[in-house]
Amino acid sequence: MDLDDLKEQLATLGPDLSRWPKADADAAVELMAGSVEAQDLFAAATAEEMAIFGEDETPSESAA
DSSP: OOHHHHHHHHHHHOSOGGGSOHHHHHHHHHHHHHOHHHHHHHHHHHHHHHHHTTTTOOHHHHHO
């Protein structure tokens, strides 16, 4: 897997690796282990997904 493949998988399946085919998920983890750019792509996709589902609220914000 290269960065372009990672971008495509993130756009298609999102950052939840349990939704990915096992071989692709394993390859993504291996890529991220050695690439800061891959880690940044994954982090950005995760943050975006969390924002979409409202998971970025702190407990005090949701209690208000």
